[in-house]
Amino acid sequence: MSMVARKVNLLGFAEHRDEGERMLAAPGDAVVIQRGALRSVLMRCPDGCGETLVVNLDPRVGKSWRLDMRTDKPTLYPSVWRDGGCGSHFIIWRGQLLWCDRFEEGNVEPNFDLVALGRRVLKSLRRRELRSAEEIAADLDEITWEVSRAGQMLVRRKLALCGSGRQRDWFALA
Ligand SMILES: [Zn+2]
Structure with a gap:
């Protein structure tokens, strides 16, 4: 192969x-x-x-x-x-x-500035209202895959929450 x-x-x-x-x-x-x-x-x-x-x-x-x-x-x-x-x-x-x-x-993921994007994603999150990575990416003019990675990083740091199932890539403020 x-x-x-x-x-x-x-x-x-x-x-x-x-x-x-x-x-x-x-x-x-x-x-x-x-x-x-x-x-x-x-x-x-x-x-x-x-x-x-x-x-x-x-x-x-x-x-x-x-x-x-x-x-x-x-x-x-x-x-x-x-x-x-x-x-x-x-x-x-x-x-x-x-x-x-x-x-x-x-798999090799491309390089991007995860920390800087994480700060911008954090500012765009709302309390008690999940927003999709796709919607956040459109607002910030960023790549959805990268917003998703930044959101997951914020979840690991307990700064954000994410949905489950189909809303796994949806995020809200913790
Ligand atoms: Zn094929």
Whole structure:
């Protein structure tokens, strides 16, 4: 399994899917499809199975992901989960590809200033009202994965509380 990708290799932009598809070669290769608006991310499946994944970015045509391109590195939110076939499930965060189940052992999280972000997240929390990491990230113009990590750090330090189950990434002041 030496072909498993740990990073996304963003090759550029294309207007149409067939054009983008021709650019993909290795696992983790990706192309953003943009015609006016952002349409999708095409990606050669990072587990090496050879399939092409299509991640929708257009909220007008159903369930969509958010693409963040700060520092020229792609972040997608939420995680990408292939229902059929190989079942790949992973996170894309500042160009790093973090596996959610298989291959998780070699995950490498990107660097960011957890302490500084923790201070800003703490200021945005309310008492007795859980707020989602996604909502806090939108308010602060930050990456949701990083707000989630900062929230978890505040919980460990007993400065914040988090929800459970589906609201595990929701936070309130302790
Ligand atoms: Zn696959």
